[in-house]
Amino acid sequence: MGMTYIQKLLARACGRDMVAVGDILELPVGLAMSHENAALVINQFKEIYRDTGLEARVWDPDRIAIIFDHRVPAESSKTATNHKRTREFISRQGITKFHDVRGDVGGICHQILPENGYVRPGQVLVGTDSHTTTHGALGAFAFGIGATEMAAVWALGSILNVEVPGTIKVEVNGELPKGVYAKDLILHLVGLLSAEGANFKVIEFHGSVIRNLPTSGRLVLCNMAVEAGATAGVVPPDEETCRYLRDEAGVSAELDLFVADPDAVYDRVVEIDATQLEPQIACPHTVDNVKPIGGVKGKKINQIVVGSCTNGRLDDIEIVANTLKGKHVAEGTRMLVFPASWRIYTDAMEAGYLRDLISAGAVVCNPGCGPCLGIHQGALGDDEVALATTNRNFKGRMGNPGAEVYLCSPAVAAASALTGMITDPREVN
């Protein structure tokens, strides 16, 4: 019986010929990522070693990545102190993949990992962040875990009790119409599967649309696979994966490429004809409450947010800047732009995108998670409505349970910025 891409990856990772769905494995970890919650991981890590007589050393300081992105620069003395303690730990342990609050190396963890070449096809990648699924875009088995689980990974170098997940194959054929993007595709899919439709499963992406999609778009798909509950999303690596890793991420090492068996067994196959897709909107207060844009067009918007680990990449900012160039964000609407990394910020600056955005009235903020989860900047007022290219619209998500968040693509965000209401980008020239 054939194996899915992830089954094959897991079999290789633990040195077996094959694994079956439901097998319980202890997996050696290729990369272990944390952000601000490293503060809790450190606490739990020290707890593990308490009274053991063993020295509390991480298993491999080169396989741990820590990226400050959730509250940068620190919004409170509490965060600043957590940052400080984490820096001290990083220095003591000799952890090498550290991205501090800096313009030369900083950014959102789910952009920093790919753009620095830390992610590889075939890798087992765990992160103390649910959107760690993002990295499946480069062929890794990447999934979110809690802080205590990470503390155990730091100690053992492996993750215990991983159940081999079943896989949902999503086959996307046809062609994405003008004005329709990877974000619309994944919103549509989350609506189709529901918020729990892929719980404990992997979503494996296939089809001509996926093959033709650049890595930036694949990152969007895998990023939001978790919104259908998926353990991981994955695009089996191909020429585009190699191109990205070599040309954009500076990876020169040999890549370990393999594909799913043709007779792999899937729990479910979902076929999507991209040609039929329209721009999609996830309405409050769940990500699976998805409607084609026609159903919510005209909704008045107080704040537009472009950015996040989902849609803060250069091509996203390009779309928005090109739409806004020489025009103005509607009166009564605020627009915030958060590039996903300082590299992207710099590229957008050099391309003139930031100038176009600022001239149009947008506020360009420093790379970071920003308002996406309501812990730093850009909180909403009572009864306000936000339209965001981020990934979650849960009640209270943008810092106020009395506000509403709608999710969309950068193209919809840009078109809507001009009018101050949800606007179909296909109707804007």
Next chain:
Amino acid sequence: MAKGTVVLKLENDISTDIIYPGRFMATVLPSETPQFAFADDKEFNKTLNDGQVPAGSFIVAGDNFGCGSSREQAASCIKGYDITVVARNFARIFLQNSINVGLQMMICPEIDAGEGDELEVRDDEVFNLTTGKSFAIEPLPQARQAIIDAGGLIPYTRSLLLERAG
């Protein structure tokens, strides 16, 4: 076995943003997180902080409890009150976090109970004393149960480390 009152009844898809809003995420220690449990439900949060929820009480929820962010505070903040969560099913990361930090939770696919109902856990079922109905508890895979039996992932990992070092 454990007996207690349902103090909160919740619907499907309760996210960790509802259980532990993002703005309190700078607070990480399990000893400090309980004060912010369900912070956006001001009434329930006050009841918790006023010490009016006795240990052994229950929260009953629908499908996909704990979806969204991996923040472990969502599990530790409930554990701080010694509350048991009974849900039809749980989101993956929250389920694992609960096991790891020792939050009592039960997967009970048919659970039917309202606020104020008295529940009793009897081996492999939850008995609703108010309605007289009982609901089967779905057992956890053995590998996960072993972590619970060890008292959480910290003691479990500690013994594993010692075993491997020795």
